[in-house]
Amino acid sequence: MSNARNNLVRQLSHRSLFESALPVLSTLSTWNDGDILFFDATNKIINAITGDGCIANLVGVAQQSVKNGIVPSPYQGTAVDASVGFSDMEGPAYGDIFSMVLKSGDSFTPGIPVYATTDPQTVTVTNPGSGNNVGIFQGPAVTPSVTGTFGDVLIGARYNMTGIHF
């Protein structure tokens, strides 16, 4: 499970395929601020990625934390928690540089494509099979990374596009 953090490092084009995320929320939608998100074309929602299979529909990085479709309330445990309705919120952003967690043991060099892992905030240099990278590593070379190392990655989007777009 990832940790919620505002990992936006540099804002470049800052675009979003779903500027208003309200129409693509459901009780199945759960992610942390900073997670890489994908569009679940079956359920017509956005959600945190769970692996390489999600990257064909990559939509960017979450700008807030969401649990079961709503922003976590500061007051949990009331009798009406489940009744709170979905709020409109900013959708996932792409085209910017985000600080991602580097998979331990991997060596990163500037300009190298990075791929998704099962953790929505961790990236790897190893092509998991699809060849769909989530972005391009921006930071100084890291050889090899130790657990908990962060690195700057330009994250793109792939949904309904040919190749990755930044």
Next chain:
Amino acid sequence: MSLLTVQEIEKSFLESRSVTKPNGTRLRINEAEEINTKQLKDNIWNNPEIRWMRESFQRKMKFDFADSKKFPVMERGFSWKKMANKMGYPNPTFALKEADSGSVFPQVLRAGVQAIVNSMYLTVPTTYEAWTTTVNSDKDTELYAPLHGVSFLREVGKKEQYGESFAAGLDIKLVNRKYGTIFGVEKELLEDDTTGQFAKQASLLGEYCREAMEVIVYAKLAGTFNGGVSASYAQMTVPNTETKPSNEVNGYPYSQSFVGGGSNRPASFGVLTQPNIQTGFIALMNQLNLLGLKMSVDPDTIIVSPKYRFDLAVLLNSSFYPSQVSSTSGTTGQSFAINPIESIAKAVISRFIFNQNGVVNANSAAWYILDSKKPFFVSQMREAATVEQEAPTSGESFNRDVIRFKCSMRGNADFIDPRYCYQGSDGSV
């Protein structure tokens, strides 16, 4: 005193403030007398509208913008650049970019807009204030925890142990939601519009803020809609009721069997008629709380859409029996009988009564009876209405001469306890 020649007059107009004649006499041009300057300042800063604005501004910003010592922008020699440098910014544009959301500097321009907006805001006809309880909010979420009381007495036999009472109550939270929009207009259009109507559109945004709360209130009053859709009006979507307790499983906010045995709707909805109104009053007077005890519900308000405005007027204001004579033998009330519901409730007619499909329909047949004296439904205001003009020294205003106004309101509305409200129809009949 000698007259000026045409050349001297032309020269005088070309000079900014004064000209010295050949004989040494100083002639002042475009420079007001001291007494006039004082009077002019007095008229500007102390007229009722500006004074109100100044006082409002001072309460918020802790200084008077008419005080030239504390806010010396009108003084000769005042430099925005020096001010920006003093505050640690390289130039005013940079400083004002930073300050777009909270700066105190562009406010002189904005303040005029605000005054217009606020005066319009007060004149908007809305109806929710007639029966909801407005709560001023200062948090992300407001909490409500009313207790319904404790269980009732029971007989105690001699030497028998007393029974224990237990309490029951609600545990409600209501999160504030933000609604808003941005209205942009060309500077040239603002200047050239001889009717002045575009300049007034900004004030319309304030009116919309108030109407937005009206929409929220009546959407939440309806509670839920067919197919689980959300209520929508124009581009605005309002979620279904958000205060349904997890233990209410038989429908909410309208149910025939609340926890405790209460009910606030008929088995089948009916049109707004005298018998159906009477049924609603009887149901509310028999309302039960969480503990199954009779509640003090004293209905005094009927809410309808414009569709029923005149029907309701007849029903509530007729001295004689307002319904058609029944052919059923033994039915109470016939020709020349009194009207038993005369003045029994006040009528609230809103243009924003949603129908069963979540749509604001002018002919929505939905109607409600409720007890407006109880704070069972809150309209929660975090920010009633804010209309701001984008700083003219940055952003689109600076780059393209697009004047942009942003309005926002933050709040929410919902039931605290629907047992004080009866839904006679959801609009389907």
